[in-house]
Amino acid sequence: MSAHLQPTGSAYFIAKETEVAETHTLSVLVDNEPGVLARVIGLFSGRGYNIESLTVSETEHEAHLSRITIVTRGTPHVLDQIKNQLERLVPVHRVVDLTVRAGTLGHDRPVERELALVKVHGSGDHRVEALRLADAFRASVIDANIDHFVFEITGKPSKIEQFIAIMKPLGLIEVCRTGIAAMNRGPQGM
């Protein structure tokens, strides 16, 4: 362990973390049964791991399998623990660290996409500007009246972040994001 430890004078030895935290995307294939999401989330909160984004939906209806995509942040050692702890849960079939997998496949990162609905107050000059920018970001208008738009935008999280930031001065009202859906490039499955 690279952690530097200090005597704490308590019954426990508390380590100062020296490893650098990384952000990884995990894909978790689980039985779609009651409480399975609570087990996964409970594991994260109970063991002090972070969740930055979480997406879940049934992906194979006949087999009742759901795929959970979790973006988490931790040191390599903690990320390894998260994977091992998730695999220990009874309804979990597989856990793949897509970020690590992308590395072994020679890619920079897995394909990650997110959808957001962005509601913007639009009137006067701002209205035209919002529409023009939405067009540049390939966001489509899915609802509008004379003083608002709802845009639907899909893309990498960074693109969505950027779009939201740009919409802010133009009268941003509210945002709803799906969280990240992700998979690795190439012909193989997870």
Added chain:
Amino acid sequence: MSGTENQMTGAEIVLQALRDNGVEHIFGYPGGAVLPIYDEIHQQEDIQHILVRHEQGAGHMAEGYARSTGKVGVMLVTSGPGATNAVTPLQDALMDSIPLVCISGQVPTSLIGSDAFQECDTIGITRPCTKHNWLVRDVNDLARIIHEAFRIAQSGRPGPVVVDIPKDVQFATGTYTPPSAVPAQTSYQPKTQGDLKKIEEAVELMKTARRPIIYSGGGVVNSGPQASHLLRELVELTDFPITSTLMGLGAYPASGKNWLGMLGMHGTYEANMAMHDCDVMVCIGARFDDRITGRLNAFSPNSKKIHIDIDPSSINKNVRVDVPILGDVGSVLEDMVRLWRAAKKADDKTRLADWWEGIVKWRARNSLAYAANDDVIMPQYAIQRLYELSKGRDTYITTEVGQHQMWAAQFFGFEQPNRWMTSGGLGTMGYGFPAAIGVQVAHPDALVVDIAGDASIQMCIQEMSCAVQYGLPVKIFILNNQYMGMVRQWQQLLHGNRLSHSYTEAMPDFVKLAEAYGGVGIRCDKPGELDAAIRQMIDTPAPVIFDCRVANLANCFPMIPSGKAHNEMLLPDEATDEAVANAIDAKGRQLV
């Protein structure tokens, strides 16, 4: 699977499923939401129900039963408070990897979520303290779920599971599915066979080691008697020294010539020094717990580490290892012994000669020494006498948690696995006595002794009533020093000897208490009378509370003070008041 012969009520299904899973005893307490199951229990004779006095007791009894037999322990509790009282033993079993099936009643399905009488979210509450849990909503799923529960509890890394059954499901009629007709879940397939390449790599390392050590743990005991047998064979073949965690005591006999004693915070000098100085460490079914490693960055700094464990999340969790072997200890040891036998051994004896010479010197330091006393009973002496006088008997020892637990681990020699039941991971005061009752139920003719402290024993003392009811001649051997000794020891070390609430000013008369319950009470406060009193206890065919008055201020040494490495132990002869007060420097204390 249809037809009328397999149609049963939910309550009948519970009993049939328990029978089909080989259950002979269950520990439980009735209540509104489990009455249909209790009605079925009343109408059959295959399964004996032991009525406890508190659901926590049921859980620890089931743990003691499981740990001493290798079988699954079963507890039965009602909804609400019945289930919440079961939480402590469930977490205890989770941390010590004890196979436990807890069946709990639940309010009827239609009332779930309505804050009904004695309702609680049992599944939500027990999710983090079980290996898995189920709420049964359909009576037709009940048999399958109970069979799965037994499989999951005892396979892989064993642990507790909860099956929560609403009352209407217990009344409803459905189809019973026998265990053979239930396929194993595809998502849960624990790997028992170790990777042969890794085992070969480990054997290669072990062959060239000059300062090797085997560090074994509770996983060896959990793997079954064959694993302990193979461990002994491996030690015999390699002539490696061996130490063990608290949970692993008995897997290798305390009388064995390669035995170094327990390691860790209150382990022996020789075990901890050997761990610190070794060049190859073979960790077998242990998990590098913080009580074992001491300061992590000073833990065995120059060794290559081999780690055999069935749980992938245990590997590289606290300590990075060089050769991880994922698998069941028994299976991996079998391969390891076979490979070692097949390998050509060269100059084995001379290779380890220097190492053993060093160990002999450490042993001579006699780290468990204590100042004998003719006037007061030293707690260590009491354990030694209990050990000597119970030799040759079929003896099982359980403990509570605290100083007495460490003294028992240090001074009672265990020759066989499954003879030592203690709460290691969770450190549950109140564990030992109910656990002893569970052991006694499984082994009615054995000598079962709960080595207790005066504070711990009062946490589940109500089970005296249970022991008396079932004629279980469990012995409670209390090292009574009027203190929560381990709490006081830490207060002396860390908090300027300010003994905040660690002294029990009003102690019950334990002899009268035993008699009030219908048991036998014995008191002894003179070293000269101790042997006779212990003999009397052993020969009494009834539950006994033995109030052994020991030196009030004795402390538990050796000890690795927190933040220190294995080679910075505080030894008993160095543990003067001043050394104790200064064992942890002021800077360290501020960080508490």
